[in-house]
Amino acid sequence: MNNLAVYAVTPKGVALARTIADALGGSVFVPTRMVDADSAAQETGFESLRTCVAEGFSDFSAHVFITAAGIAVRAIAPHLVSKDVDPAVVVMDQNGRHVVSLLSGHLGGANDLATVVAQLVGGVAVITTATDTEQLPSLDLVAVEAGCTIHNIGAVKHVNGALLAGEKVVLDDPADVLGLKHGAFEKYFLAAELVPFSEEDAPSVVVSWRSAELLEPEEKTLLLHPKVLCVGVGSKRGVPKDAVLGLIRDTFQKRDLALESIAYLASVDAKADEEGIIEAAEELGVPFVSFAADVLDGVDVPNPSDAPKRAVGTKSVAEAAALHCASLKHGARLVVEKEKGDGVTCAVALEI
Known part of the structure; x- marks a missing residue:
């Protein structure tokens, strides 16, 4: 899979796309009439942005659209699968003032990409994921950073939702693989060994090298498998x-x-x-x-x-x-x- 695709549809946007691709590496896609054969970036022309995106959406791990947000949304919508497989998508205006993390902010890395691009072009990164705006840990991102495989991605919304609601989440992580039992985020969790009785199917996190068939996690229990x-x-x-x-x-x-x-x-x-x-x-x-x-x-x-x-x-x-x-x-x-x-x-x- 390639790294980055950058799309632009206006002269200002095309210039910005080339700057981003030159700095970060990647491929630039622009209207055919705007292709510059001498550009340092790998540049491809298109007649239809939607067709261009359809043909290459899964070939790239990240996409930057220098377009209106609506254009980007309509181009990517038919190709979305789920948060654990969709690539990162960032959208920005042609002046580079606002760089918005649009899709796969955590697992896909769009939040980080938006931050890097904003620093590059002198704009402001716009991050809308709730856990980030509230300065809370997002368990999908925490899991990936800790090298864990997420068994049931659907449970992330229950755990993150509980944290956003001000509830403490039960954490069964004896080896502290996630690093949440101590430090800044410790206050948001209750160690499972200290909770002998808990509400059935309450939001919780289990970190284990045992199989899901043995553990049988409930709907709101996020099961993470560490690489150990x-x-x-x-x-x-x-x-x-x-x-x-x-x-x-x-x-x-x-x-x-x-x-x-x-x-x-x-x-x-x-x-x-x-x-x-x-x-x-x-x-x-x-x-x-x-x-x-x-x-x-x-x-x-x-x-x-x-x-x-x-x-x-x-x-x-x-x-x-x-x-x-x-x-x-x-x-x-x-x-x-x-x-x-x-x-x-x-x-x-x-x-x-």
């Missing part, structure tokens, strides 16, 4: 992707773990080019890392074996790789010992 699980993988040469994914998914389902909490797949250096593991990591959307055999051989594991020692130089691959990977930041503990599949093994360690 490292999956160690050992395999025979040429193991297919489906075998790797099948074992990981079966293991996570049996142990009530959230696939969304996987931070890395890890293995020994001898498997660094193993296509099945690489492709499995790509499908899961996580990095694949490998470690030297002598490093893994020094990791204390519950199930050492002579077979991997002879094959790749370490008494353990899956368990050792999981533990070593998870311990790189802090400590680690094994939450799933070695599981065996068809030509593949896996183990799961938790960052602590």
Whole structure:
């Protein structure tokens, strides 16, 4: 996905679009008659703004319209899906006086983009998201900044709505992944361990590496999955992707773990080019890392074996790789010992 598209329809707007694209990087879209072949920015002409936007809306992570707000709204409206997938949209006047965050202010980054553009052109960023205007934490943005996956985006409105209404929100985050248990925002939350009895389905936040199937969050409970699980993988040469994914998914389902909490797949250096593991990591959307055999051989594991020692130089691959990977930041503990599949093994360690 490309980064930024800037649209303009007037001479003043086109000049401003070029300035923004030059400074931030991006593509400029202007009426065909206004295209400057010598412009430093990548410039494309259009006959219809709506058609232009329709053809490229999903290709960019952010859009800036130097047009009237109504023009921008009508151009993007048919292509909107939901707040967790829509790109950032900013609209501004041709003089750059007002730079409005129009869509995906938090998750898409439109609020930040509006601020940056306003500073660039000497205008004023206009931010209308309620939590920002009230200087309250917005849980969707807090989650993303903390590296969490949002399981149920629809619950954000209940939690943010409670904060805006002056209500305290119950927070179940034992490791303080979100950083809300201390500091400026502490007063807006009640630690779950201090609330033995609460109103059923009250707005709350749960941060957990356990699966949604186990936790069964209520409609107003925002479930966030932190990236704290490292999956160690050992395999025979040429193991297919489906075998790797099948074992990981079966293991996570049996142990009530959230696939969304996987931070890395890890293995020994001898498997660094193993296509099945690489492709499995790509499908899961996580990095694949490998470690030297002598490093893994020094990791204390519950199930050492002579077979991997002879094959790749370490008494353990899956368990050792999981533990070593998870311990790189802090400590680690094994939450799933070695599981065996068809030509593949896996183990799961938790960052602590």
